[in-house]
Amino acid sequence: MPATPTFAETAAEAWPPISGWGARARSAARAARIRLEALKQRRQTEPFVRCLYAHAVFPDTVPTFRAFLKAAKQEGEFVDTPTLRAIIADGRPSDGRFFHLSFDDGFASVYEAGGPVMEDERVPYIMFVATDLIDADPDTLAAYFAHMPAYQARVRTLDWDQAKAAATGIGEIGCHTRTHARLSKIGHDPARLTDEIAGAKAIIEGHIGQRCDSFAWPYGTASDIDEHGRAAIADAGFTSNFSAVRGAVRPGVTDVMDIPRHQLEFHWPLHELMVWARGFREA
Numbered sequence: 001m002p003a004t005p006t007f008a009e010t011a012a013e014a015w016p017p018i019s020g021w022g023a024r025a026r027s028a029a030r031a032a033r034i035r036l037e038a039l040k041q042r043r044q045t046e047p048f049v050r051c052l053y054a055h056a057v058f059p060d061t062v063p064t065f066r067a068f069l070k071a072a073k074q075e076g077e078f079v080d081t082p083t084l085r086a087i088i089a090d091g092r093p094s095d096g097r098f099f100h101l102s103f104d105d106g107f108a109s110v111y112e113a114g115g116p117v118m119e120d121e122r123v124p125y126i127m128f129v130a131t132d133l134i135d136a137d138p139d140t141l142a143a144y145f146a147h148m149p150a151y152q153a154r155v156r157t158l159d160w161d162q163a164k165a166a167a168t169g170i171g172e173i174g175c176h177t178r179t180h181a182r183l184s185k186i187g188h189d190p191a192r193l194t195d196e197i198a199g200a201k202a203i204i205e206g207h208i209g210q211r212c213d214s215f216a217w218p219y220g221t222a223s224d225i226d227e228h229g230r231a232a233i234a235d236a237g238f239t240s241n242f243s244a245v246r247g248a249v250r251p252g253v254t255d256v257m258d259i260p261r262h263q264l265e266f267h268w269p270l271h272e273l274m275v276w277a278r279g280f281r282e283a
């Protein structure tokens with residue numbers, strides 16, 4: 001009999017509590033720094049372009065998620081990926097204030113719990129999916145979560161019907177490889193690179209019936225991708241590529257194939273989400 005995976009259906013089930021004296025002390029110090037920053041920050045009135053990303057919107061985090069979207073909309077307009085790309089490529093300093101919101105990996109909660117909120121609030125979003133995780137069998141999910149120590153339990157992933165439904169609404173489907181591969185580890189393997197990048201693009205386009213031209217590379221730091229991976233992404237026809245490096249987006253300066261993003265997760269307190277939305281720690 002195949003093992004039946006049990007899935008985390010709340011944020012508390014998905015992410016482990018902070019344990020150990022040292023980790024708790026570091027976490028408390030970080031929380032204090034963020035609290036101090038929140039007290040210092042003012043509402044944003046200058047132009048900015050800022051990309052934000054998360055992984056999940058569990059049902060228990062919906063109230064915070066909705067409160068965050070409402071607060072952020074007071075300071076900037078959420079734009080979809082083609083609009084973001086146009087703002088960056090335009091090259092002139094924009095006098096607008098813009099957010100872009102994405103979700104990595106392809107967890108079902110983003111569509112199920114977060115989708116109705118984003119439809120309500122008219123906030124466009126893009127889900128960067130690792131295609132092998134969509135409609136995934138238990139063994140594939142087990143292999144993925146074995147490499148994801150951040151989670152203490154498996155998180156349910158989308159099925160293709162949900163992904164397609166998201167893309168016919170206010171959502172977009174972007175590419176995050178097939179297997180959540182670390183591209184810097186497979187840069188020497190052209191066949192594997194093609195499968196993970198052009199292969200995943202074809203799978204998404206086959207299921208969704210729309211062009212997929214946005215990519216986010218797994219793990220997202222500069223050391224998780226190399227020149228072979230970057231070339232394969234451009235060769236496959238992607239016209240934007242997102243990192244997970246915190247930073248400001250600067251029209252005419254930011255490379256559309258290396259767009260910085262701020263991570264946030266919606267089980268964090270609202271003031272912490274706003275600290276990142278206002279560009280804390282931007283280079």
Ligand SMILES: [Zn+2]
Pocket residue numbers: 104105176180218219
């Ligand atoms: Zn990822």
